[in-house]
Amino acid sequence: LCGNDIETGCNLQHITSALRSLLDATEVSALLLQLSSSTEFQEHFLSLAGYWIECETYFEPKKSRATLADFILSLKQTKVTTDIQNKLKLQLLRASSGPSASDLRCAFSRKFKVPRIIGSNELSYLSVSPFGKKTVPPAVLADFLCYIAHDNMKTIKLQEFTKCKWMKAKTKADAPRIANAVSLSNFISNQVAQSLILPQDCETRTANVVRCIKLASCAMKNGNFDVLSAVISGLDSCACSKSRLKNTWNDVPKKYMQMLETLEEQVSPLRNYLTYRNTIAGFIEKGTTFVPMLSVLLRDLAGIDGSMTTFLEEGILNVDKVEATAKVLQPLLHLYFTPTQSSRMKSRRRSSVRGISTVNCFENLVSCLNTSYQVSERIMMKLSYLREPPANPDLLIEDGVDISCYLPEYTTQRALSAPIALTLPMDEESHANILQSLSKKSLDQWNFKEIAVALESWGIQPSVCASITTELELREKKFSGFESLSSFQSLDSKQQDTIRGRMHIYSKSSKGKPGMSKAPLSMWSANQVSHWVSIHPSLARYAETFAENQIDGVKLAEMTGEEMVSKLGMEVPHVKIIMRKMVRVMGPSTSVTSRRRVSVGSLRR
Numbered sequence: 001l002c003g004n005d006i007e008t009g010c011n012l013q014h015i016t017s018a019l020r021s022l023l024d025a026t027e028v029s030a031l032l033l034q035l036s037s038s039t040e041f042q043e044h045f046l047s048l049a050g051y052w053i054e055c056e057t058y059f060e061p062k063k064s065r066a067t068l069a070d071f072i073l074s075l076k077q078t079k080v081t082t083d084i085q086n087k088l089k090l091q092l093l094r095a096s097s098g099p100s101a102s103d104l105r106c107a108f109s110r111k112f113k114v115p116r117i118i119g120s121n122e123l124s125y126l127s128v129s130p131f132g133k134k135t136v137p138p139a140v141l142a143d144f145l146c147y148i149a150h151d152n153m154k155t156i157k158l159q160e161f162t163k164c165k166w167m168k169a170k171t172k173a174d175a176p177r178i179a180n181a182v183s184l185s186n187f188i189s190n191q192v193a194q195s196l197i198l199p200q201d202c203e204t205r206t207a208n209v210v211r212c213i214k215l216a217s218c219a220m221k222n223g224n225f226d227v228l229s230a231v232i233s234g235l236d237s238c239a240c241s242k243s244r245l246k247n248t249w250n251d252v253p254k255k256y257m258q259m260l261e262t263l264e265e266q267v268s269p270l271r272n273y274l275t276y277r278n279t280i281a282g283f284i285e286k287g288t289t290f291v292p293m294l295s296v297l298l299r300d301l302a303g304i305d306g307s308m309t310t311f312l313e314e315g316i317l318n319v320d321k322v323e324a325t326a327k328v329l330q331p332l333l334h335l336y337f338t339p340t341q342s343s344r345m346k347s348r349r350r351s352s353v354r355g356i357s358t359v360n361c362f363e364n365l366v367s368c369l370n371t372s373y374q375v376s377e378r379i380m381m382k383l384s385y386l387r388e389p390p391a392n393p394d395l396l397i398e399d400g401v402d403i404s405c406y407l408p409e410y411t412t413q414r415a416l417s418a419p420i421a422l423t424l425p426m427d428e429e430s431h432a433n434i435l436q437s438l439s440k441k442s443l444d445q446w447n448f449k450e451i452a453v454a455l456e457s458w459g460i461q462p463s464v465c466a467s468i469t470t471e472l473e474l475r476e477k478k479f480s481g482f483e484s485l486s487s488f489q490s491l492d493s494k495q496q497d498t499i500r501g502r503m504h505i506y507s508k509s510s511k512g513k514p515g516m517s518k519a520p521l522s523m524w525s526a527n528q529v530s531h532w533v534s535i536h537p538s539l540a541r542y543a544e545t546f547a548e549n550q551i552d553g554v555k556l557a558e559m560t561g562e563e564m565v566s567k568l569g570m571e572v573p574h575v576k577i578i579m580r581k582m583v584r585v586m587g588p589s590t591s592v593t594s595r596r597r598v599s600v601g602s603l604r605r
Contacts, residue, residue: 012044016051017333018326021158022310025064028052029071031317036078046084053092054337055158068092111366112148114183117374130368131215132195132208142218144365145188145227150291152181153226154335161329164305166298181294185230190374192234196245197383205248205387209235213256216263223283223290225276229267235260239380245388267293280331289338292331300328435523443503458502460495521582524553532581539578542570556582 019028032052036045049071056064072092075085130136160166160175172179192215195208212235219227234240242249265275273296283290308321375383434453438446446454455465467487483489488496524532529551534543545568551559561579564570570578 012047013051014326018322021161036080114187115373129191131191138214139218146222146224149226188230189234193237193240196240206251213260225293226291239384521553526550526552
């Protein structure tokens with residue numbers, strides 16, 4: 001292996017990584033100990049052992065430290081010099097103290113989870129994906145997807161490639177990071193296809209085609225071939241190809257069609273991905289960081305594993321398989337061990353779009369993509385035939401299921417025309433209990449029943465409350481995204497301002513101190529007022545008086561200082577204290593505030 005270093009085009013680092021992908025850590029340790037007894041191998045031993053230490057500590061520095069320490073200690077019984085042993089010890093200490101690959105992962109890749117695939121009866125859950133939103137620039141979306149794909153690819157452990165674990169049902173659980181990377185690619189392709197099929201009008205679908213081509217172009221600029229191939233795969237899928245959606249593709253400008261042809265050539269499988277292999281060979285020669293296509297890498301490894309055995313009949317390691325594996329893993333190893341300074345994927349404060357914060361956009365994209373869904377290929381074809389029916393009606397899929405009634409535009413229109421009747425509480429006590437429970441939650445934690453009660457208490461008509469809650473439930477949106485609802489936009493400006501103002505009050509009151517009520521004073525019950533009074537040491541004596549007189553938040557806000565002295569028997573200094581405390585917890589009503597200030601001033605006079 002060392003003698004054929006120049007012929008194979010792989011260095012000792014690649015060979016060491018190939019050995020680790022074929023053998024266990026103990027087997028690699030035993031192999032290196034056998035080679036250390038050879039005098040001809042002494043000049044390569046330090047490099048090979050150092051690369052093995054770097055490879056092991058890259059993924060799990062804490063778990064691999066014991067195995068590597070035992071290996072270095074066992075070198076005392078070999079011909080390896082003391083100088084080489086000390087250098088290996090120093091390298092192990094430095095590598096073990098540094099961050100692992102999992103520690104370097106982007107926070108967004110930890111939060112993002114690939115959504116599940118839904119059935120035909122759940123199509124009403126589908127909403128506009130970020131792939132089809134005009135408010136999300138393609139460059140920002142490409143940066144986000146490249147971050148996630150880069151982090152997923154860089155944390156794949158070499159032992160996950162052993163014996164094609166990702167292909168077999170029994171060992172699939174031993175390759176979770178490969179499964180995550182594959183799921184992300186499938187998700188991107190599915191979302192691209194959805195953006196071309198779900199819109200009703202042809203103009204929107206054509207605009208989404210242009211957006212996806214720009215997305216693929218930005219992925220190519222970032223050097224991420226995995227995201228590029230996923231987007232191209234979605235555009236060329238059976239449900240939304242050029243031959244299937246002819247009306248959609250006919251209106252795409254020639255400029256973008258030429259751009260698409262260039263991008264398709266980069267990831268074309270013709271001549272065994274010759275164009276792609278030549279491109280990444282140039283990147284490796286220049287030292288440019290890129291993300292390889294995982295599908296090509298897995299395909300090559302599966303071919304090697306099926307045609308070669310790891311050990312020959314005599315029990316000797318198959319050198320040809322090690323060389324072939326090292327050559328296949330070279331693009332991935334280039335990604336692993338490239339310094340961060342020269343990486344294209346390093347963090348940036350701003351995205352490639354001027355004025356847009358990368359961090360803020362990424363946080364919004366994570367929340368949007370986590371609430372999206374995937375659709376199976378069969379349902380995708382049925383949706384495609386609904387948007388653009390085929391010339392030959394025999395091509396239609398007849399399985400007895402009519403999915404047109406489950407599409408988002410039909411379910412939303414039907415629900416808004418006949419909204420679901422919510423069983424709201426009729427008595428005042430249960431109504432007040434629900435209003436009090438809202439103060440303990442944030443706006444996004446309110447359920448649909450609580451939203452309806454809150455809207456009705458704000459003076460909104462019950463029919464409008466039912467329409468808003470029904471549309472929120474059908475589109476699976478949170479209350480904070482109410483302004484995008486068609487039922488909200490149909491209200492007059494006065495009602496819209498009322499809802500915005502009330503939600504602003506709740507959002508501000510939710511930032512209160514822990515243990516205190518987050519609702520404004522006017523919504524407090526008598527028990528909450530008496531508890532609030534008992535917290536202050538100098539006012540605790542009046543807690544029972546407040547409870548006996550049933551002083552709730554509304555009564556307390558309307559009471560003047562003179563009434564507190566005469567009816568509740570409070571002393572003037574204590575009235576001043578409670579007045580100051582009331583100013584901090586009362587709502588934004590200016591009339592109550594001004595009246596309270598006059599009361600305090602009259603007491604002082």
